[in-house]
Amino acid sequence: MRITTWLDSDLQDLAELHADPVTMRFIGHGRPETVDEARSRLLEYRSEQGQRGWTKWRVEDNDGGMIGRAGFGECDAGRELAYALRPGHWNRGLATEIAEALVRWHLEHLPTDPASSCLCAYVEVGNDASVRVLQKVGFTFVDRRSYKCVPCDFFQLSAPSGTRAVDGNFLVDPFDPNVVPIRIRDSARNPDRGGTPQDVADAGAGSPTP
Ligand SMILES: CC(C)(COP(=O)(O)OP(=O)(O)OC[C@H]1O[C@@H](n2cnc3c(N)ncnc32)[C@H](O)[C@@H]1OP(=O)(O)O)[C@@H](O)C(=O)NCCC(=O)NCCS
Incomplete structure (x- = not known):
């Protein structure tokens, strides 16, 4: 399994993911999106990657088949x-494996401003599988709040054993040997997926079984 940046040619894969009502039930407005909306997403992801070096990335299997997308948006x-x-x-x-990889990536690429170094997650009420994923990788429920006019449970990365505190926020120690190992590779090894030098995370897992 790999996490990579996006190519224009990924539009169809992204559009299919976001056109699926089952996938979209707890995302955005809870409805399938059009190809034009997926195109806007793709442009946004590519622009974010170019500007700040992180976004919601493409997740693919070892044969390049798209599994989904995962990464980061901005929060306060x-x-x-x-x-x-x-x-x-x-x-x-x-x-869970992807989320672990992303937590590690976040910790290894913390923003220089400590006030922006939190890792949080919003989960629409009822999305229990997503809550479970967050719990498994060390997030803690904070409160229930409205997010983009949708009732959501708000989570923050918390302090599993062997952690350190950064400005009041407890974070997983990225150098803890017990954390699932993740290889970070740069665009030099994946030049077609990024116009500027970027890191992409390799979750280091085998191909998912069909
Ligand atoms: C949420 C999502 C990413 C989970 O992906 P996944 O690969 O199935 O997650 P994992 O297999 O790593 O873990 C799922 C966990 O939730 C549990 N689970 C699954 N469905 C559940 C449900 N309806 N209620 C409670 N728990 C559930 C699983 O048993 C598993 O927990 P376990 O390991 O303790 O048994 C996937 O369902 C998805 O893409 N949903 C659509 C998009 C979405 O909602 N994204 C999240 C927005 S906040």
Whole structure:
């Protein structure tokens, strides 16, 4: 499994993911999106990657087949963890593995401003599988609040064992040998997926079984 930046040619994959009502049930306005909306997303992802070096990335298997997308949006105090996988890949532990990789990436690429170094997540009320993923990778429920006019449970990365505090926020120690190992590779090894030098995370897992 790999996490990579986007090519224009990924539009169809992204459009299919966002056109699926099952996948979209707890995302955005809870409805399938059009190809034009997916095109806007793709442009946004590519622009964010170019400007700040992180976005919601493409997740693919070792053969290049798209599994879903995962990465970060912006929130008040830092980054917001986000993921969406094609339903055929659910319940195999993949989102958990991806989320672990992203937590590690976040910790290894903390913003220089400590006030922006939080990692949070919003989950629409009822999306219990997503809550479970967050719990498994060390997030803690904070409160219930409205997010983009939708009732959501708000989570923040908290302090599993062997952690350190950064300006009041407890974070996983990225150098803890017990954390699932993740290789970080740069665009020099993946030049067609980024116009500027960027890191992309390689979750280091094998191909998902069909
Ligand atoms: C949420 C999502 C990413 C989870 O992906 P996944 O690969 O199936 O997640 P994992 O297999 O790593 O873990 C799922 C966990 O939730 C549990 N789970 C699954 N469905 C559940 C449900 N309806 N209620 C409670 N728990 C559930 C699984 O048993 C598993 O927990 P376990 O390991 O303790 O058994 C996937 O369902 C998805 O892409 N949904 C659509 C997009 C979305 O909602 N994204 C999140 C927006 S906040």
